[in-house]
Amino acid sequence: MIKLIALVPLFPLIGFLINGFFxxxxxxxxxxxxxxxxxxxxxxxSVIVFVExxxxxxxxxxxxxFSWISSGTLxxxxxxxxxxxxxxxxxxxxxxxxxxxxxxxxxxxDDEGFSRFFTYxxxxxxxxxxxxxxxxxxxxxxxxxxxxxxxxLLIGFWFKTTQYNNAARKAFVINRIGDLxxxxxxxxxxxxxxxxxxxxxxKAGTVETSTITTIALLLFIGAMGKSAQxxxxxxxxxxxxxxxPVSALIHAATMVTAGIYMVVRxxxxxxxxxxxxxxxxxxxxxxxxxxxxxxxxxNDIKKILAYSTVSQLxxxxxxxxxxxxxxxxxxxxxxxxxxxxxxxxxGSVIHAMGGEQDIRKMGGLxxxxxxxFITMLLGTIAISGIPPFSGFFSKDEILAxxxxxxxxxxxxxxxTSMLTAFYMFRMLFLTFFGKFRGSPYQEHHLHExxxxxxxxxxxxxxxxxxxxxxGLPEFWGMxxxxxxxxxxxxxxxxxxILHHDTEWMLMGLAVASxxxxxxxxxxxxxxxxxxxxxxxxxxxxxxxxxxxKYYIDELFEKVIRKPLDMISEIFHKxxxxxxxxxxxxxxxxxxxxxxxxxxxxxxxxxxxxxxxMVVGVFVILLFTFIIK
Numbered sequence: 001m002i003k004l005i006a007l008v009p010l011f012p013l014i015g016f017l018i019n020g021f022f023x024x025x026x027x028x029x030x031x032x033x034x035x036x037x038x039x040x041x042x043x044x045x046s047v048i049v050f051v052e053x054x055x056x057x058x059x060x061x062x063x064x065x066f067s068w069i070s071s072g073t074l075x076x077x078x079x080x081x082x083x084x085x086x087x088x089x090x091x092x093x094x095x096x097x098x099x100x101x102x103x104x105x106x107x108x109x110d111d112e113g114f115s116r117f118f119t120y121x122x123x124x125x126x127x128x129x130x131x132x133x134x135x136x137x138x139x140x141x142x143x144x145x146x147x148x149x150x151x152x153l154l155i156g157f158w159f160k161t162t163q164y165n166n167a168a169r170k171a172f173v174i175n176r177i178g179d180l181x182x183x184x185x186x187x188x189x190x191x192x193x194x195x196x197x198x199x200x201x202x203k204a205g206t207v208e209t210s211t212i213t214t215i216a217l218l219l220f221i222g223a224m225g226k227s228a229q230x231x232x233x234x235x236x237x238x239x240x241x242x243x244x245p246v247s248a249l250i251h252a253a254t255m256v257t258a259g260i261y262m263v264v265r266x267x268x269x270x271x272x273x274x275x276x277x278x279x280x281x282x283x284x285x286x287x288x289x290x291x292x293x294x295x296x297x298x299n300d301i302k303k304i305l306a307y308s309t310v311s312q313l314x315x316x317x318x319x320x321x322x323x324x325x326x327x328x329x330x331x332x333x334x335x336x337x338x339x340x341x342x343x344x345x346x347g348s349v350i351h352a353m354g355g356e357q358d359i360r361k362m363g364g365l366x367x368x369x370x371x372x373f374i375t376m377l378l379g380t381i382a383i384s385g386i387p388p389f390s391g392f393f394s395k396d397e398i399l400a401x402x403x404x405x406x407x408x409x410x411x412x413x414x415x416t417s418m419l420t421a422f423y424m425f426r427m428l429f430l431t432f433f434g435k436f437r438g439s440p441y442q443e444h445h446l447h448e449x450x451x452x453x454x455x456x457x458x459x460x461x462x463x464x465x466x467x468x469x470x471g472l473p474e475f476w477g478m479x480x481x482x483x484x485x486x487x488x489x490x491x492x493x494x495x496x497i498l499h500h501d502t503e504w505m506l507m508g509l510a511v512a513s514x515x516x517x518x519x520x521x522x523x524x525x526x527x528x529x530x531x532x533x534x535x536x537x538x539x540x541x542x543x544x545x546x547x548x549k550y551y552i553d554e555l556f557e558k559v560i561r562k563p564l565d566m567i568s569e570i571f572h573k574x575x576x577x578x579x580x581x582x583x584x585x586x587x588x589x590x591x592x593x594x595x596x597x598x599x600x601x602x603x604x605x606x607x608x609x610x611x612x613m614v615v616g617v618f619v620i621l622l623f624t625f626i627i628k
Contacts, residue, residue, distance in 0.1 A: 001052045002061050004045050005080050008090060009129040011041040015122040023115025032105040035118035039101050039125060043094035050087045059084055059488040062135055069138075073194070081135035081198065085489045088329070089132040089261060092336050096253045097125050099456040103344050104245040106452035107351060117157060117243065124150035128254050132261055136197040137186045140262065144182065144226065147255045148175050154250060155242040164241040171235035178225015178232055182262075185218030201268040201491075209273060216269040216276035220283075223259030228310050229317060230287045234553055236310055240302040244347030247302060252309050252343050253336040260316050260332050264325050264489070271323070271491045281321020281405070285412050288314030290550075292419035296426075297539075297547045299532050300357050301346045304427050308383065309339060311416060315398055318413060324401035325490045326483040330471040331394035333482075337467050338382040338391055341460035345376035348449040348457065349431060354442055359430045360532050361442075366432040368446040371454045373432050375461040380428050382464040384421035385514050390467030392511070397471065400506050404498055414513060422517040429525040430532070437531075473503065 015038030023031050053059065060083040068078035080086075101121060108117050127146025134140040156168030186196055192211055193200040204212055223229070228236040239251050250256070263270065263280065270277045291310035298304045312335050319328035350357055352369050366373040382389040385396065395417060403410040436443050448454065471482035498506075524530050533539050539547055548554075601612070 001048055002082060003063055005049055005063050005082050005133065006065060007045050008042045008049075008094070009126050009133065011038040011045075012122045012125040012129065014038060016119055016126060019115050019119040019122065023119055026115060028109065028114045031115040031118055032101075035122050036098065036101045036105070038122060039094055039098045042125070042129070043091070043098050046087070046090040046094050049082060050091060053082060053084070053087050076136060076138055076196065078139065079135045080133040082133070083489055084485045085261075085264060085329070086132050088333070088485070090129065092333060093125060093128050093132065093254050096336050096340050096460075097249060099459055100245050100249040100253075100340065100344070103248075103347070103453050103456040104243075106450040107245055107347055108243060111243075113157065117154075120150055120153045120157070121245075121249070124154070124250060124255070128258070131258055136195075137189060138196050140265075141182065141186060144222070144258065144262075145179065147250070147258065148172065148179065148226070151175075151239070151250055151255060154246040155239045157242055157246070161241075167235075167238040167241040171239050174232050174235040175225045178222045181218045181220075181225070182222025185215055185222065188215050188218060198265070201266075204268050204272055212269050213273040213275050216266070216273045217279060219262060219266055219269070220276065220280055223263055223317075224283065225259075226262075227256050227259030227313050227317070228287075229259075229283050229314065230290060231552075233287060233291065233310050234556065237303050237306040237549075240300070240306050244302065244343060244350060247306070248340045248343035248347070251306070252339040256309065256313060257316075257332045257336070260313070260320065260328060263317075263320050264329055267320075267325050267489075268491045270320070277321050277323065279321070281318050281402075281409060284314045284317030284319075284321055285409050285416070286314070287311070288318060288416045289412055289419075290314075292416045292423070293546060294549050295423040296419060297532070297543055298423075299360050301349060301359050301362075301427060301431065302343070302357055304359075304423060305339070305342055305346060308342075308420065308424065311420060312339070312383070315395065315413065315416065318402060318409065319398035322401050322405035322409070323492060324398055326480075326486045327394065327397035327401055327471075329486060330482045331398060333470060334382070334390035334394040334464070334467045337460055337463040338379040338389075341375060341379040341457060341464050342383065344453070344457055344460065345372050345379060348372040348453055349376075351449050351453070352446050353438065354445060356438060356442065359427060360534065361438045362431045362436070363434040363438075364432070364436040365446065369448045371448055371457060375454075375457040376432075377428065378461045379464050380424045382467075383424055384518065385417055385510055386518075387507075387511060388465075388468060390464055390470075393468035393471055393473070396507055396510055397473075399510060400498060400503055403502075403506055414510065417510065418513050418517045421514045422521050425518050425521040426525055429521065433526055434529060 015035050018034050019026070019031055026034070053061065060081065062079055062081055064077050064079040066078050067075070069076040101118070104117065104121065108114055111117065124147055127143045127150060129143070131140055131143025131147060134143060152168045152172040155171055156165045158164050159168075188211075189200060190196050192207055192215070193203055225232045236251060236256065240247055242251075270280065288311045291307045291314060295304055295307035295311065298307060312331070316328045316331050316335075319325070319331065346357075348369060349362070349365065349372060352365065352372070353362065356362070378389070382391040385392045387393075399410060399413050399417070402413050436446075469481075471480050472478040474480045474483075533543075536544060536547065545551070
């Protein structure tokens, strides 16, 4: 059954081809059904191979499909690697992907680009599956670039709006910066080991640590771009321009975790290089805290969730940096549950509000869209780290390992978690409680979303509540399935040397701090009914700085984009136009002038031609005589 693994990416590819070539001729129902069935088929096969792998002694299975690149000593087969890490990601991608495909049928029902949307969505799933299944860095890179392309297409899905096109282009360009680092890392791996297969991990211990550090840092640059880490994070909030299902699938649950997957897959390099691991941890906590502060004063419901995603990704990288690879993968899993839920819930809110995304114009929605409210409440509790919800267990693991590594990083992680709980409940209170602040027309048309949208919400809510069982703390006397499952993949399994009393203390502090800030948010937005300022000029100076996202975009505009534009203009004027065009056009003018002169000899007079022949023969004879 393991050999069926090739069917997992094949089904979405078939769905892409059918909708891509015949989508316009198919009804919306048929087009959506084809897209959903293709992902469901992939999920079923993924479950089958996952269950079979769990029962095998050899947890790493390689399926060689065909010889891909053969040039001299360079031999790169096209083969898939099925192990505990890739099989888990298969379930996340296809399982969450299927639910979001079903949700999209209701959300995109009235869109004129319905079939085109599902074409792009199927293509994305194909490339994402290719990314996690490849048994070498080159296949991973193909999938890496493929999901980047699909992200660009889906962010700019409504391409008639210039703002959305700009957001898509921004995401594409910033990711190219990270991808360059990833590509250089792959090249250095080939130069060092003579191969790009994951077999090189076994040779990493024989190479100088400085080389391993360089490889690890280059790979991490790629992860920074794809997983939106400082300073390559600014594209992700703008990516919310795409349809909400895209935000849930690509920019929350799957693609943005590709950087996490790549670092975990390359954990051997980071386990050898303490410098690279420390860089990963520091960048992760800076990103987590920085994005969390920005989320405090955002008013666009999708932008709040976007900065929350950036912050949570930062916590995952913090876990990777301190060596808690299993804990980070655990948080990837639970985050996929509750963040997909929150984004889809936000989409249901936007659907009910007729496209409105500003929480200042909402309020009192819990009585109108009860299913959406209850599921979003459960998702908000989960991301805030309240037991026994899934987010508590995964986030607590990362913080516990961080405490063991560095008390300073742990404290900053705790502050990040507190801020997360605050701005998430701020969003919840302003959206669902109090009086409705929108227009009478919006209030009259408030309605719950169709079942194609609410059923995925319910399923994801259940997973958000129960997902913690995948990684229950071992000191509770229960096996931690997540850690045991990944033991064969990770060079150095997650350390666990904290005393049980310390672990209980850390848990208590995490829960108490989260409950305290939730209570504070409740007092602020429910008891005192504080509302966000309607206009920017009413904000205090420090609030304006946070609201404007610390002016990072403006800084990039002045420090990077405008100088590059100016240099490009100078090069265009003096190098391209004056020099290159001058030489090319000058040569052309000379040739044209000579041609114009010689053309005068063609007069049509036979006598003139005879004289010309005689003169020519005389010149040839004279030249021959002189040479002799």
